[in-house]
Amino acid sequence: MATYELPDLPYDYDALEPSIDARIMELHHDKHHQGYVDGANAALDKLETMRENDEWGDVKGVERNLAFNLSGHVNHSVFWENMSPDGGGEPGGELADALDEHFGGFDQFKSHFSEAAKGVEGSGWGLLLYDHAAGKPIVSMAENHQNQSPQGATPLLVLDVWEHAYYLQYENNRGEYVDNFWDVVNWDDVAERYDRASTWTLSGTE
Ligand SMILES: [Fe+2]
Secondary structure: OOOOOOOOOOOOOOOOOOOHHHHHHHHHHHHHHHHHHHHHHHHHHHHHHHHHHHHOHHHHHHHHHHHHHHHHHHHHHHHHHHHHHHOOOOOOOOHHHHHHHHOOOHHHHHHHHEEEEEEEEOOEOOOEEOOOOOOOEEEEEEEEEOOOOOOOOEEEEEEEHHHHHHHHOOOOOOHHHHHHHHHOOOHHHHHHHHHHHHOOOOOEEO
16 A cells, blocks of 8 residues: 555646646646655655665665655645636635735735746745744745755645646746736635644644
8 A cells, every 4th residue: 555645636637727738737647746656655665675674775865765756746736736727816814814914915925926936946846835933924945846945834835837837838938827827726725724734833732
């Protein structure tokens, strides 16, 4: 029994058009995300074998594979849920209050997140995270799936800016892809993630 499994998309491949084409969604979910799931499971299996044999020669490479592939699995799992054919608009609830308090308002948050996503060097992600150290949301830019992004933070809203996420439709125009992403953001999902994440900090339960 594999530890990690590919989740079903919560909508059809073409549900996010015109923001994201059906073919991108099909390849992205069925091939790319599946690859990260398989890679994370393979890394766990190798680590189990290393423990059984007490042979640790490649531990650095395998742990690196686990971090990369598991982070890819986590980011994509959140990404699918963060979008909806009924998405767009602005958030409500405590999330809206938090964005006002910590970013100066929704528009300023949106600009910050967009610029972060557009500015990722090479392959990576723009992320809105709940920082459990400070007990507040922050924006982060991850290279690959996990590099340059802080520990101790829960993803609330993530945007894949790897070329596999947009190139078939947008070619080299990452900026247009990022701008059109806002039309499919499922704010109810993001707000629920905020409500769950904000119940604890590194020092304990709120
Ligand atoms: Fe991706």
